[in-house]
Amino acid sequence: MKKNFIWLVLLGLLPVVNLSAQVEKEIRQFADSTEMMVNNGKRLINDRLDADDMSKVAEITDYLRNLKKTQHYNAFSFSEDMLLSLLSHDWLYVDYLARNCQSLFAESYFQSDVNLINKLKSKFIAQAALIDSLAAVSTIDEPVKSLTHVLCYLYCTKKIDDKWNNVLVPFKKSYGNDNYKDFIRSYLPGIYRKSSVSFSIGATIPSLTGNLGSTFDRSTGFMISTDFNLSSIYLSLSIQGSGSSIRTPMTAETTSGSVDFSQGDQFRLSNYGLLLGYFLIRNDHVQLAPYFNVGACSLISDIYPDAKDDDKEVKVYDCFSPGFGLHAEYKLFTWGAPNNRSDRMPGYLSFRCEAGLNYLTNMPSPFYGHLKYVNLTVVWGMGDF
Numbered sequence: 001m002k003k004n005f006i007w008l009v010l011l012g013l014l015p016v017v018n019l020s021a022q023v024e025k026e027i028r029q030f031a032d033s034t035e036m037m038v039n040n041g042k043r044l045i046n047d048r049l050d051a052d053d054m055s056k057v058a059e060i061t062d063y064l065r066n067l068k069k070t071q072h073y074n075a076f077s078f079s080e081d082m083l084l085s086l087l088s089h090d091w092l093y094v095d096y097l098a099r100n101c102q103s104l105f106a107e108s109y110f111q112s113d114v115n116l117i118n119k120l121k122s123k124f125i126a127q128a129a130l131i132d133s134l135a136a137v138s139t140i141d142e143p144v145k146s147l148t149h150v151l152c153y154l155y156c157t158k159k160i161d162d163k164w165n166n167v168l169v170p171f172k173k174s175y176g177n178d179n180y181k182d183f184i185r186s187y188l189p190g191i192y193r194k195s196s197v198s199f200s201i202g203a204t205i206p207s208l209t210g211n212l213g214s215t216f217d218r219s220t221g222f223m224i225s226t227d228f229n230l231s232s233i234y235l236s237l238s239i240q241g242s243g244s245s246i247r248t249p250m251t252a253e254t255t256s257g258s259v260d261f262s263q264g265d266q267f268r269l270s271n272y273g274l275l276l277g278y279f280l281i282r283n284d285h286v287q288l289a290p291y292f293n294v295g296a297c298s299l300i301s302d303i304y305p306d307a308k309d310d311d312k313e314v315k316v317y318d319c320f321s322p323g324f325g326l327h328a329e330y331k332l333f334t335w336g337a338p339n340n341r342s343d344r345m346p347g348y349l350s351f352r353c354e355a356g357l358n359y360l361t362n363m364p365s366p367f368y369g370h371l372k373y374v375n376l377t378v379v380w381g382m383g384d385f
Contacts, residue, residue: 042114074109083120202377210369234277287329325356
């Protein structure tokens with residue numbers, strides 16, 4: 001009885017095993033045949049592109065596109081399809097791709113081991129001017145002519161900059177709310193805005209005016225900042241610090257009594273600011289921007305060596321100090337990506353000079369004056385100078 005039961009179980013498993021083997025065979029045949037056709041077709045396209053046989057390229061392209069009807073996969077990526085359409089002067093298919101980009105992006109395509117995109121771009125760049133002119137004199141609708149012009153510029157340019165804006169903005173204005181809305185938003189690079197972030201370190205030379213200047217020596221200190229540049233806007237967070245010594249003996253009155261200072265006694269001068277400016281000049285080599293400064297300044301004695309006695313130090317001033325100044329920067333050299341269409345962010349090294357004046361508010365008697373300064377720093381930046 002037990003033996004018969006085992007045989008029944010084995011016989012029951014046979015259809016399952018046969019079915020699994022059949023499915024495996026179908027999968028292998030599907031993958032082998034379809035992938036082989038796509039890969040061989042792309043190799044043939046590569047070969048025909050070298051031979052300038054565009055009619056054959058168009059035939060192979062149409063055949064591989066039709067595989068989608070039976071295999072439910074695209075033979076080409078979106079960019080490959082677009083370049084092939086432009087090279088074949090198939091304006092209607094260029095229009096179809098742009099209008100249906102969202103649904104096409106969601107579809108899968110065969111990951112071929114044939115690198116077709118580089119050859120297509122190279123071929124297209126060589127013919128871009130001709131393709132643009134042929135589209136312009138053809139009988140296609142104006143939107144498709146404009147679309148072709150934008151694509152010709154996009155695929156040929158090495159850098160997205162203000163020139164790209166001159167191409168994109170009119171196209172976006174005319175067709176941004178039309179059927180090309182998704183294509184503009186999802187495929188085309190956006191409007192170019194020159195931007196960078198940078199870090200600087202160097203020297204500051206503060207100079208007090210009024211009787212502050214006659215009481216305290218001028219000295220050289222340190223300055224660090226983080227800067228953000230976006231289009232014409234200059235924004236900087238800066239910290240400046242230096243030491244200053246008394247020129248003549250003086251007595252300071254505090255809540256706990258009077259404190260006598262001798263010539264040469266040290267004080268700490270600090271200047272913290274948020275700088276907001278506007279670039280009058282911003283090109284590949286030079287920046288020039290006047291700015292408004294919102295921050296705080298302090299001048300505090302440094303006569304007690306123990307940090308526990310910091311509350312005993314005398315504050316000559318510690319106040320809100322708005323001001324203004326001029327930022328100038330000169331680029332020394334760049335490195336990294338030669339253009340901003342690369343995955344690598346470009347970097348640069350520059351030299352910066354700033355001169356400004358801070359108004360010292362709430363100044364205790366008998367002192368009066370303001371703070372002038374000059375900053376000289378080296379800047380390490382990332383992005384567009």
